Amino acid sequence: MAHTSRKPNQLGDRKGDHLRIALDGPVQRPGASNGLDRYRFEALSLPELDLNRVDTRCQLLGKTLAAPLLIGAMTGGTNEAGRVNRILAEAAERTGVGFCLGSQRPMLEKPEEVTSFDLRDVAPRTLIIGNIGGIQLRDEMDAGTLESLAQAVGADAIYVHLNPLQEAIQPEGDRDWRGVLDAIGEVAAGANLPILVKEVGAGLGEETLRALRSTGIAGVETAGVGGTSWAQIEALRQHAKTPRAIAGAVLADFGTPTAQSIIHARRALPNRIVIGSGGLRDGLEVAKCITLGADACAMAWPFLVAAQDGVEAVVAAIEGVIETLRIAMFLVGAPDLLQLRQAELHYIDNQDPRERR
Numbered sequence: 001m002a003h004t005s006r007k008p009n010q011l012g013d014r015k016g017d018h019l020r021i022a023l024d025g026p027v028q029r030p031g032a033s034n035g036l037d038r039y040r041f042e043a044l045s046l047p048e049l050d051l052n053r054v055d056t057r058c059q060l061l062g063k064t065l066a067a068p069l070l071i072g073a074m075t076g077g078t079n080e081a082g083r084v085n086r087i088l089a090e091a092a093e094r095t096g097v098g099f100c101l102g103s104q105r106p107m108l109e110k111p112e113e114v115t116s117f118d119l120r121d122v123a124p125r126t127l128i129i130g131n132i133g134g135i136q137l138r139d140e141m142d143a144g145t146l147e148s149l150a151q152a153v154g155a156d157a158i159y160v161h162l163n164p165l166q167e168a169i170q171p172e173g174d175r176d177w178r179g180v181l182d183a184i185g186e187v188a189a190g191a192n193l194p195i196l197v198k199e200v201g202a203g204l205g206e207e208t209l210r211a212l213r214s215t216g217i218a219g220v221e222t223a224g225v226g227g228t229s230w231a232q233i234e235a236l237r238q239h240a241k242t243p244r245a246i247a248g249a250v251l252a253d254f255g256t257p258t259a260q261s262i263i264h265a266r267r268a269l270p271n272r273i274v275i276g277s278g279g280l281r282d283g284l285e286v287a288k289c290i291t292l293g294a295d296a297c298a299m300a301w302p303f304l305v306a307a308q309d310g311v312e313a314v315v316a317a318i319e320g321v322i323e324t325l326r327i328a329m330f331l332v333g334a335p336d337l338l339q340l341r342q343a344e345l346h347y348i349d350n351q352d353p354r355e356r357r
């Protein structure tokens with residue numbers, strides 16, 4: 001319980017800073033790539049398909065989604081965060097995609113903070129995934145309390161987020177990460193709801209994924225390099241060039257790019273859920289992630305930006321992603337997501353094709 005002494009209002013201030021800095025940007029290191037630009041689909045000019053019959057639906061964690069898409073984990077715990085969450089959850093309900101809550105840590109410290117996370121009145125049917133940090137899990141929770149945290153907000157599953165890079169850069173961050181894997185193993189064995197593990201922008205690498213294989217988790221979300229960088233955001237939060245701020249700027253694209261993380265995750269966890277995320281910005285990238293092995297994808301920052309203009313703007317952004325995915329599926333001859341998995345996706349290397357023999 002070493003970390004429970006932090007005042008809830010400090011946590012609220014930090015969440016507020018995070019939202020503001022994420023919106024002002026830049027949220028990633030210039031030139032950082034999610035790795036998907038190295039892949040191209042082969043387009044079919046004779047697809048032998050009716051575009052109107054292309055089916056983007058998928059099953060995830062016991063629910064049917066209109067497309068393999070989730071609004072990524074972002075926020076909760078302040079009035080402003082609650083307002084953003086309601087906009088995002090309502091848009092998810094209207095479009096049939098999943099919705100992930102931001103860290104529910106404020107609820108551990110102030111149970112009344114549940115209001116900014118409890119969205120079942122606007123999203124009664126939506127797949128909702130709760131969220132808690134690996135450190136809070138280790139220090140403050142067991143399988144029972146984790147289940148209660150999910151139940152309090154009607155979540156279908158819960159994410160444990162791993163953010164050692166962010167914590168290392170954050171002035172008030174947790175620097176001792178010993179024992180987190182064991183804590184995940186214990187709750188995954190004991191809890192009566194699906195537990196998934198996610199990064200927050202440095203990507204799950206091969207060794208981490210192999211370690212997670214020994215636990216009973218239901219799946220992972222990659223949150224790879226190439227998208228929102230928490231090292232960068234924490235560096236921007238420090239107004240002076242402190243040693244940690246310098247480290248944050250340098251390490252802003254440290255880790256495993258999204259494309260690579262999905263490939264590693266599918267290999268390490270062949271029969272579990274793999275959600276691709278980290279810098280995904282359109283439906284073509286979602287299509288590539290599915291072909292690389294993801295079951296679904298999450299996008300966070302683009303929907304935070306859209307939410308500033310209200311529910312309609314988020315709905316329009318989601319519909320744009322789904323329509324792009326549908327047309328990409330049509331053009332690679334995939335009537336459904338199973339077939340999209342088999343589509344021809346070529347890796348573009350640096351060699352001039354005319355030199356290849």
Ligand SMILES: Cc1cc2nc3c(=O)[nH]c(=O)nc-3n(C[C@H](O)[C@H](O)[C@H](O)COP(=O)(O)O)c2cc1C
Nearest residue numbers: 022072073074102103161223227228279299300301
């Ligand atoms: C404003 C903001 C707040 C976030 N808060 C959380 C969080 O509380 N818990 C978590 O697991 N991930 C959090 N994330 C990380 C995202 O879920 C996601 O993994 C990461 O941003 C990469 O996706 P993106 O490039 O689409 O933004 C947050 C991201 C943003 C932009």
